[in-house]
Amino acid sequence: MGHLISHRNQLKWILRTGLFAAGSATLPFVAGCDKPGQAAGAPPPIEVTYTTVKTETVPADYSFIGQTEASQSVEIRARVQGFLLDWQKNAEGKPNFLEGMEVEKGQLLFQIDPKEFEVAVEEANSNLDRATARDNRAQREVKRLTDAVASNAAALKELDDAVSEQLQSKADVRLQKATLEARKLDLSYTTIKSPIKGVIGRAQRDVGSLVDASSNSLLATVLQLDPTYVNFSFSERDYIQWRKDVEMGKIVMPAGGPDKLYIDITLIDGTPYPYWGEVNFADVRIDPQTGTASVRASIPNPLLISPQRKPDHLLKPGQFVKGKIVGWQRPNTISVPQKSIIQSAAGAYVYVIGGDNKPEVRPVKLGSWTGLEWIVMDGLAAGDRVIVDGALKVIPNVPVKPTALPPTVRPQVITKPSTAPAELKNQAELEQLRMPGTRPATQPATQPAPY
Structure with missing residues (x-):
């Protein structure tokens, strides 16, 4: 036995x-x-599970790795020479700003000692008064000589000299006015305010430092983080394939067309970001060095307010994120679970259950991923029964015991976000956002989770 x-x-x-x-x-x-x-x-017979192939509309996933940057980055620089006053403690006993914190547009940041500039303004005022007095005297002299020449009481040459003197005095008045405006402008430069609303970085000069308009001019940098930009690139090959798919009708775009592209991003730890971004720039050139073209998207990045920590933005400049374009659809598409695909040296294939429950090897041509499934470009037809679980155990033409899997429920394909989620303002929502695989409760139900 x-x-x-x-x-x-x-x-x-x-x-x-x-x-x-x-x-x-x-x-x-x-x-x-x-x-x-x-x-x-x-x-x-080996027990296997299978899915019945059907054609359906699936999201056209175009994924990429992107990097964030501030939508505006403004260097705060001195425009006149002078000594910095104490920006950490102003006349009211409070700092003008805190490094790393939000500042408003027009908020006072730095103050250069204005005393010498105030003296210069006063001097320019005095020079203007003197020039104005000379001009008034020249005008009276011209009037007097004009009357005198008319009565033959003065020579014509005296009148000509007086007119020339008056013209010079008028020019001197204009010069002194311009000088006064220049001195006032220099005085205004001693008060340095933020040109935008954003987050200010580290101060580059300490109190009492001598700054000027050349090498010692940089004082700090203000970054606008809401919205934030996400930069990514796509290859020339992807661009060509995308154009072909659009022309052949394999990809259907939203009503806005290619000019309205939305992206959904995921943080590096897998946390889905609660806001969608919109592509607002695409380079018209392909870099010959890398064979790629750059694309930029603008994405909301509101200030998160929490009682346990200082207000902060979730996205920081320089972060790497994973993103994908959303809203595009692939109609009449066949897709199968990823684990049903078997890779070999000859290419990818699946097992299809034929007559008498005998599995047959079927080579397939794969496209991109959509969620947890492969898009099959060629090799399968609607109605085929593809083995999912147990594919590595079967033997071609040896009967198996098949069990059907329940049909896959796909998320609704949304072409654009209906409304933006409300701002996150409490710790509970912030903690929920940090949990991978979840969205904050404030997000509308109409905006889909990642595929």
Whole structure:
């Protein structure tokens, strides 16, 4: 009996290793060792699960790795030479700003000692008054000589000299006015305010430092983080394939067309970001060095307010994120679960259950991923039964015991976000946002989770 069982195991090994085509060798019958109704020596059929292929509309996933940057980055620089006053403690005893914190547009940041500039303004005012007095005297002299020449009481040359003097005095008045405006402008430069609303970085100069308009001018940098930009690139090959798919109708765009592209991003730890971004720039050139073109999207990045920590933005400049374009659809598409695909040196293939529940090898041409499934470009047709679980155990043309999987429920394909989620303002929502695989409760139900 032990010899017969050993012989049976050898035959099983031969069949599994492919040394003999399944069904071409006649298995011996072993009496007394088989179940009733089963051929002697035949193993029980392998249990597998399968999915029935059908055509449907699926999201056209174009994924990429992007990097964030501030939508505006403004360097705060000195425009006149002078000594910095104490920006950390102003006249009211409070700092003008805190490094790393939000500042408003027009908020006072730095103050250069204005005393010498105030003196210069006063001097320019005095010079203007002097020039104005000379101009008034020249006008009176011209009027007097004009009357005198008319009555032959003065020579014409005296009048000509007076007119020239008046013209010079008028020019001097204009010069002194311009000088006064320049001195006032220099004085205004001693008060340095933020040109935008954003987050200010580290101060580059300490209190009492001598700053100027050249090498010592940089004082700090203000970054606008809401919205934030996400920069990514796509290859020339992807661009060509995308154009072909659009022209052949394999990809259907939203009503806005290619000018309205939305992206959904995921943080590096897998946390889905609660806001969608919109592509607002695409380079018209392809870089010959890298073979890629750059694309930029603008995405909301509101200030998160929490009682446990200082207000902060979730996205920081320089972060790497994973994103994908959303809203595009692939109609009449066939897709199968990823684990049903078997890769070999000859290419990808699946097992299709044929007549009498016998699996057949079917080579397939794969496209991109959509969620947890592969898009099959060629090799399958609607109605095919593709083995999902147990594909690595089956033997071609050897009957199996199939069990159907429930149909896949796909998320609704949304072409654009209906409304933006409300701002996150409490710790509970912030903690929920940090949990991978979840969205904050404030997000509308109409905006889909990642596919």
